[in-house]
Structures are given as C-alpha cells and as structure tokens.
Amino acid sequence: MGATSPRPRADRPGSAPYRDWGIVRVSIRPFARPALSAQNRDPLHGITLERLLTELVEQCGWETLGREVNIRCFTHEPSIPSSLKFLRRTPWAREKVESYYLFVQRRNARQGKSTP
DSSP states (O other): OOOOOOOEEOOSTTOOOEEEETTEEEEOSOOOOOOOOHHHHOTTTTOOHHHHHHHHHHHHOHHHHHHHSOOHHHHSSOOHHHHHHHHHHOHHHHHHHHHHHHHHHHHHHHHTOOOO
8 A cells, every 4th residue: 555645535515524644534624613502692691680670770760661561560669679579480571571671772772872
C-alpha cells in the first residue's frame, strides 16, 4: 500500500466533509454553535413575577392595570402581596398579566421609553 494524499470525501449529499487519513477519518467542518434553547428566546426568562408586577404598577398604576387586565385582585383593594398570591395560584390570570407586560414592553420600545 502506498501513501495516499488527503482528499475530501463527499459520499453522500449533505454529509459532513471528511478527509481520509488512512484509518482515521477527521472532520474538517468547523465546530457547530449550540442551538438557542427555548429558555434564551423567552422574553420573560429571568424576570420574577414580583418584578413584573411591580414594574406594571409603577408604569401603569392599579387603576389602569385593573381596567386592562380585568382581574378582581387589581380592582378591589389591590396590593402586591395579595396579587402575587393570586397570580401564583391561578395560571390563566398569570398568563394574562405576562401577556400585558410584554405588550407594555413592546409599546415602550416603540415609543423609545426605557424601563426602570
């Protein structure tokens, strides 16, 4: 057997390019970057419910929050602790508040406002 020069190998379409170095096949494809996880694409990742609610109350106030997200904990004797307790136990209400928070963030970004 004679020495062979390295040559690209493309047996199958779409397969990684390889060089045949005798017994060992070595990939010449650059290292692939890890795919973005769903966690990285989630705009609410890292934001606690308490922070989310506090920002909404600071930006909108309880009256607007109760009008936009029609939940009793925002309209009758509202407070951060009681609202947090209700939102943690009620998934549909939490989804409404998170959705409204994202809406407010997009609206502020369009208007050029910064969040506190």
